[in-house]
Amino acid sequence: MLREGEIRIPSGCAISGIFSKSGKRISGEAIIKSIATMHDRSNGLGGGFAAYGIYPEYKDYYAFHIFYDGNISKRECEEFLERHFDIINLSKIPTRKTQGITDVPLIWRYFVTPLSTKLSDSQLDEKEFVARCVMKINTKIDGAYVFSSGKNMGVFKAVGYPEDVGEFYRLSEYEGYCWTAHGRYPTNTPGWWGGAHPFALLDYSVVHNGEISSYDANRRTIEMYGYKCTLQTDTEAITYIIDYLNRRIGLNLEEISSVVAAPFWQVIDRMPKEEKEKHTYLRNAFPSLLITGPFSILVGFDGGMMALNDRLKLRSMVVGEKDDMVYIASEECAIRVIEQNLDKVWSPQGGEAVIVTLNGGAK
Amino acid sequence: MGINFLYPEYEVIRNMDKCINCRVCERQCANEVHTYDEERKIMCSDDALCVNCHRCVSLCPTRALKIVKSDHTFKENANWSNRAITEIYKQSESGGVLLSSMGNPKDYPVYFDKILINASQVTNPSIDPLREPMETKVFLGSKPKKIERDKDGNLINNLSAGIELAMPIMFSAMSYGSISYNAHESLARAAKEVGILYNTGEGGLHKDFYQYGSNTIVQVASGRFGVHKDYLEAGAAIEIKMGQGAKPGIGGHLPGAKIVGDISKTRMVPKGSDAISPAPHHDIYSIEDLRQLVYSLKEATDYKKPVIVKIAAVHNVAAIASGIARSGADIIAIDGFRGGTGAAPTRIRDNVGIPIELALASVDQRLRDEGIRDNVSIVIGGSIRNSGDIIKAVALGADAVYIGTAALIALGCHLCRSCHTGKCNWGIATQRPELVKRLNPNVGYKRLVNLVRAWNHEIKEMMGGMGINSIESLKGNRLMLRGVGLNEKELQILGIKHAGE
Numbered sequence: 001m002l003r004e005g006e007i008r009i010p011s012g013c014a015i016s017g018i019f020s021k022s023g024k025r026i027s028g029e030a031i032i033k034s035i036a037t038m039h040d041r042s043n044g045l046g047g048g049f050a051a052y053g054i055y056p057e058y059k060d061y062y063a064f065h066i067f068y069d070g071n072i073s074k075r076e077c078e079e080f081l082e083r084h085f086d087i088i089n090l091s092k093i094p095t096r097k098t099q100g101i102t103d104v105p106l107i108w109r110y111f112v113t114p115l116s117t118k119l120s121d122s123q124l125d126e127k128e129f130v131a132r133c134v135m136k137i138n139t140k141i142d143g144a145y146v147f148s149s150g151k152n153m154g155v156f157k158a159v160g161y162p163e164d165v166g167e168f169y170r171l172s173e174y175e176g177y178c179w180t181a182h183g184r185y186p187t188n189t190p191g192w193w194g195g196a197h198p199f200a201l202l203d204y205s206v207v208h209n210g211e212i213s214s215y216d217a218n219r220r221t222i223e224m225y226g227y228k229c230t231l232q233t234d235t236e237a238i239t240y241i242i243d244y245l246n247r248r249i250g251l252n253l254e255e256i257s258s259v260v261a262a263p264f265w266q267v268i269d270r271m272p273k274e275e276k277e278k279h280t281y282l283r284n285a286f287p288s289l290l291i292t293g294p295f296s297i298l299v300g301f302d303g304g305m306m307a308l309n310d311r312l313k314l315r316s317m318v319v320g321e322k323d324d325m326v327y328i329a330s331e332e333c334a335i336r337v338i339e340q341n342l343d344k345v346w347s348p349q350g351g352e353a354v355i356v357t358l359n360g361g362a363k
Numbered sequence: 364m365g366i367n368f369l370y371p372e373y374e375v376i377r378n379m380d381k382c383i384n385c386r387v388c389e390r391q392c393a394n395e396v397h398t399y400d401e402e403r404k405i406m407c408s409d410d411a412l413c414v415n416c417h418r419c420v421s422l423c424p425t426r427a428l429k430i431v432k433s434d435h436t437f438k439e440n441a442n443w444s445n446r447a448i449t450e451i452y453k454q455s456e457s458g459g460v461l462l463s464s465m466g467n468p469k470d471y472p473v474y475f476d477k478i479l480i481n482a483s484q485v486t487n488p489s490i491d492p493l494r495e496p497m498e499t500k501v502f503l504g505s506k507p508k509k510i511e512r513d514k515d516g517n518l519i520n521n522l523s524a525g526i527e528l529a530m531p532i533m534f535s536a537m538s539y540g541s542i543s544y545n546a547h548e549s550l551a552r553a554a555k556e557v558g559i560l561y562n563t564g565e566g567g568l569h570k571d572f573y574q575y576g577s578n579t580i581v582q583v584a585s586g587r588f589g590v591h592k593d594y595l596e597a598g599a600a601i602e603i604k605m606g607q608g609a610k611p612g613i614g615g616h617l618p619g620a621k622i623v624g625d626i627s628k629t630r631m632v633p634k635g636s637d638a639i640s641p642a643p644h645h646d647i648y649s650i651e652d653l654r655q656l657v658y659s660l661k662e663a664t665d666y667k668k669p670v671i672v673k674i675a676a677v678h679n680v681a682a683i684a685s686g687i688a689r690s691g692a693d694i695i696a697i698d699g700f701r702g703g704t705g706a707a708p709t710r711i712r713d714n715v716g717i718p719i720e721l722a723l724a725s726v727d728q729r730l731r732d733e734g735i736r737d738n739v740s741i742v743i744g745g746s747i748r749n750s751g752d753i754i755k756a757v758a759l760g761a762d763a764v765y766i767g768t769a770a771l772i773a774l775g776c777h778l779c780r781s782c783h784t785g786k787c788n789w790g791i792a793t794q795r796p797e798l799v800k801r802l803n804p805n806v807g808y809k810r811l812v813n814l815v816r817a818w819n820h821e822i823k824e825m826m827g828g829m830g831i832n833s834i835e836s837l838k839g840n841r842l843m844l845r846g847v848g849l850n851e852k853e854l855q856i857l858g859i860k861h862a863g864e
């Protein structure tokens with residue numbers, strides 16, 4: 001059987017996100033409860049979580065979460081890490097035997113910082129250096145796969161139902177200000193854990209529900225900028241697009257949403273002059289990063305979270321607010337199950353980005 | 364006669380029961396096939412003069428005429444075809460180069476016909492273009508590598524000059540001279556009406572057509588006919604013609620007999636003298652020379668016009684395109700070996716160049732591999748026959764297509780491939796006033812508008828079927844294509860999978 005990455009597997013899904021604007025750290029229990037409510041939107045072939053603010057004691061180090069097929073790939077990867085990074089701490093990621101979670105790979109966590117000599121030799125900025133190292137491990141070291149590489153954040157994912165995945169990784173023992181979750185309904189067996197979501201690079205993590213029709217146009221474009229789409233999933237391509245536009249080009253999240261879920265020309269034509277010029281510019285300058293077809297995504301980043309629907313809103317997505325808490329999910333029930341008394345509930349329009357950041361701001 | 368006699372390829376069949384001797388066919392045929400026999404009181408025809416253009420057939424009021432392929436034949440021979448034999452007779456008589464027109468008619472593979480398009484089922488909804496917006500607007504030109512902001516943080520428009528098209532279609536270069544005034548007027552007006560561009564070809568721009576400037580591409584070819592400052596400034600874009608798919612590697616020759624009246628004025632060539640376009644541009648012997656011409660033209664027009672470089676699809680087209688993409692050009696136009704022409708040496712038309720599908724796929728991939736695909740847009744032509752070809756071209760990586768032959772067919776061309784004789788019965792490839800007036804630009808432009816609008820509808824339908832609601836997301840989206848009956852190598856070059864994979 002082909003592994004995910006060797007073939008492209010379309011999926012349906014459920015997503016959920018929780019965010020505390022005041023930066024209050026909450027345990028993983030709530031998000032597990034939320035995503036479990038949408039059990040029927042997954043089929044046991046993939047689940048995962050991203051959590052921000054969970055490693056305050058190591059917040060200045062990149063936290064690499066890595067899957068290994070076996071000890072040989074682990075040794076090879078660790079040699080690579082040692083050559084490029086200062087490893088501050090390493091350990092197995094604690095897990096619990098859980099029914100429904102099988103074929104468990106070796107799962108390790110490393111807190112690292114680039115070796116200053118290597119970094120200056122590379123003439124890259126630090127993030128670019130780290131991103132390239134991640135990409136190198138994932139494409140060059142057989143059986144090793146870095147699935148989380150940001151600071152003070154982490155991704156936890158597996159093949160299984162999301163609630164079992166949460167249980168397996170003992171997420172109730174972590175506390176973060178932002179959580180996103182994903183339950184997957186692939187139409188094919190992914191064959192390994194790397195294909196589960198969230199997908200992450202540096203601080204960006206993406207959970208996504210949908211199947212984009214622009215995939216190959218986006219993939220071929222983003223690969224031109226040095227990214228390698230090894231998993232052939234939409235989420236991977238979307239993550240790279242966001243990383244590229246935000247970190248490398250310097251667009252802000254609102255501008256990015258105008259690129260990937262651009263307003264229709266008929267809408268742009270009716271905008272006031274300045275808005276019209278801005279949107280025309282963005283569509284003209286970045287046409288191949290427009291994403292079409294159904295999607296709803298939650299993008300986690302350092303200090304914030306963005307929710308975005310495709311331009312036609314072909315996937316459901318609901319936002320709820322209560323005091324400083326923001327909840328976003330594929331279905332309202334997944335919000336109600338953790339917060340009965342919402343101040344406000346609404347469905348964002350297609351292409352309308354909902355961006356929440358910590359009070360005091362993120363980038 | 365004798366050894367040189369060639370039995371006509373086509374026979375004019377007249378149904379004598381229907382013929383009413385109205386003599387329409389006689390008046391309509393510039394080839395003088397039909398004559399009236401006063402004595403016998405019947406119409407006669409000389410099949411040997413017929414080029415099979417269907418003018419008489421289309422206008423015969425009683426439908427008495429048809430043209431059929433002759434069943435007269437040499438002894439069957441898989442190697443020595445009728446055509447091979449007759450061409451030898453012709454050349455041994457004339458001692459000259461054989462001339463032909465329109466695109467390569469030979470039986471080479473048409474890759475577009477071996478590619479199939481995807482549609483959504485279940486996992487991803489198709490979109491109904493009648494109910495939802497479906498966008499086909501495209502911008503051609505180079506894309507910025509970085510953004511700039513003003514002091515308030517607002518984005519600055521740092522795009523270089525480009526082209527905006529309502530749909531990914533343009534009319535390809537056909538010069539005034541090779542085609543008629545009325546044909547040009549039809550193209551110009553149609554381009555304006557639908558929001559696309561037409562192309563002057565190398566014959567200059569007639570003063571009457573300056574009013575369509577914002578829908579015009581002005582061409583600069585090796586003969587530099589009709590090129591002056593106002594001309595360059597009149598258009599929306601400037602195209603440097605390095606080559607043409609129907610005759611890569613050779614120039615052009617408009618005989619002095621056709622350099623009459625306005626054509627002489629527009630081309631800035633004295634009446635009656637031959638207009639010869641040299642094979643190369645004599646100021647471009649290498650890529651760095653091309654760069655100089657690109658920038659000379661940009662300087663001359665204040666960087667307000669994008670520059671297109673048009674090349675023929677030849678064997679190392681990918682490397683050539685990569686050089687052009689670094690030359691400062693904004694758009695590369697690639698013309699496939701089936702591209703049309705008003706006149707070309709038959710041997711060249713039929714044997715030189717490569718299929719546009721393969722050229723496009725390899726150019727698009729090469730530019731991506733080198734990270735310079737954003738430097739340029741890619742426009743392809745030769746030959747696009749319908750909206751399906753356009754979808755496939757865009758999915759392979761084209762930003763837009765050029766249509767030439769298809770546009771002429773819309774104007775009435777019946778592909779008789781006799782343009783080089785200058786006696787086009789449909790008023791297209793001719794300068795004879797009595798023939799030119801047969802093409803009414805009021806009707807012609809409307810037919811062109813109908814054609815491209817119809818294609819645009821079909822493009823939208825097919826995009827909707829794929830769940831794509833903007834043409835940007837189709838560009839280079841090769842996963843939307845599958846090959847049928849192609850071998851591994853062909854699939855690899857096209858960058859697509861085989862059907863069933």
Ligand code: SF4
Pocket residue numbers: 375391392393394395396397412413414415416417418419420430788
């Ligand atoms: S050349 Fe055209 S008009 Fe003349 S006889 Fe043949 S088909 Fe008819």
Ligand code: SF4
Pocket residue numbers: 416464465771775776777778779780781782783786787788789790791792
């Ligand atoms: S343009 Fe006229 S002469 Fe040329 S192929 Fe068409 S009908 Fe024949």
